Amino acid sequence: MNKIFHLVFNRQNNIKMRKHLIKILNLGFVLVATSTLTLAEKPNDKNDRTMKEFKTTEFPALPYSYDALEPYIDARTMEIHYDRHHRAYFNNFVSAIKGTALENSSIEKIFAEVSKAGDAVRNNGGGFYNHVIFWENLGKGTSKPSAELTEAINKTFGSFDKFRETFSNAAKTRFGSGWAWLYLTPDKKLAVGSTPNQDNPLMDVSPIKGIPLLTIDVWEHAYYLKYQNKRADYVEAFWNVVNWDEVNRRYAEALK
Numbered sequence: 001m002n003k004i005f006h007l008v009f010n011r012q013n014n015i016k017m018r019k020h021l022i023k024i025l026n027l028g029f030v031l032v033a034t035s036t037l038t039l040a041e042k043p044n045d046k047n048d049r050t051m052k053e054f055k056t057t058e059f060p061a062l063p064y065s066y067d068a069l070e071p072y073i074d075a076r077t078m079e080i081h082y083d084r085h086h087r088a089y090f091n092n093f094v095s096a097i098k099g100t101a102l103e104n105s106s107i108e109k110i111f112a113e114v115s116k117a118g119d120a121v122r123n124n125g126g127g128f129y130n131h132v133i134f135w136e137n138l139g140k141g142t143s144k145p146s147a148e149l150t151e152a153i154n155k156t157f158g159s160f161d162k163f164r165e166t167f168s169n170a171a172k173t174r175f176g177s178g179w180a181w182l183y184l185t186p187d188k189k190l191a192v193g194s195t196p197n198q199d200n201p202l203m204d205v206s207p208i209k210g211i212p213l214l215t216i217d218v219w220e221h222a223y224y225l226k227y228q229n230k231r232a233d234y235v236e237a238f239w240n241v242v243n244w245d246e247v248n249r250r251y252a253e254a255l256k
């Protein structure tokens with residue numbers, strides 16, 4: 001009887017322990033998820049940081065796992081793209097501004113006069129910033145454009161489909177390497193365009209000017225492993241993984 005009591009008691013204790021462990025693991029998961037969410041929810045803070053803060057800040061985390069956007073963007077491409085290409089731009093940018101007055105300037109101010117800063121700052125600063133925007137405007141889920149953004153898209157392009165076609169064409173026809181953008185012009189209107197290399201609409205050297213809302217990287221490193229030379233297929237796949245919540249947030253922020 002004593003033996004049976006011990007067996008039952010130990011079994012109950014084991015179950016309790018197991019439940020306790022599961023609670024701890026769940027709490028850990030929630031904490032990790034919450035911290036990731038917090039990071040993803042405050043991307044605009046980065047725009048307000050000075051370069052001195054960037055220098056002392058670690059390379060920003062990818063807001064999801066490498067395989068999160070499968071099958072549209074494959075894990076291997078994401079890993080190489082983020083961990084090698086993006087990281088190199090970040091490191092080179094930090095080196096380019098080290099010991100200069102730019103360390104104390106906001107990234108938007110640097111871009112506003114990037115023609116004076118030299119090619120290393122222009123190419124690596126753009127490479128760093130553009131990828132941050134790109135990662136944040138990607139995600140998997142069921143998000144869609146807000147009522148305000150939908151209204152502006154319809155007013156500017158006629159319909160969402162027309163906007164999508166215009167944006168896709170800008171991405172497909174950008175010769176060589178570069179980026180396509182949906183951006184808000186200085187007079188608060190939506191516009192679509194593309195930039196070469198690592199330029200962006202915040203730069204004084206760019207023929208299109210405004211605040212980036214949505215972007216797609218059309219450098220071959222963004223798609224070649226999976227899509228090879230078929231950029232058009234990659235651009236079409238992109239629409240399955242647009243994080244509209246982030247685009248909506250950027251739009252609302254840009255209107256202020």
Ligand SMILES: [Fe+2]
Nearest residue numbers: 085217219222
């Ligand atoms: Fe890239």
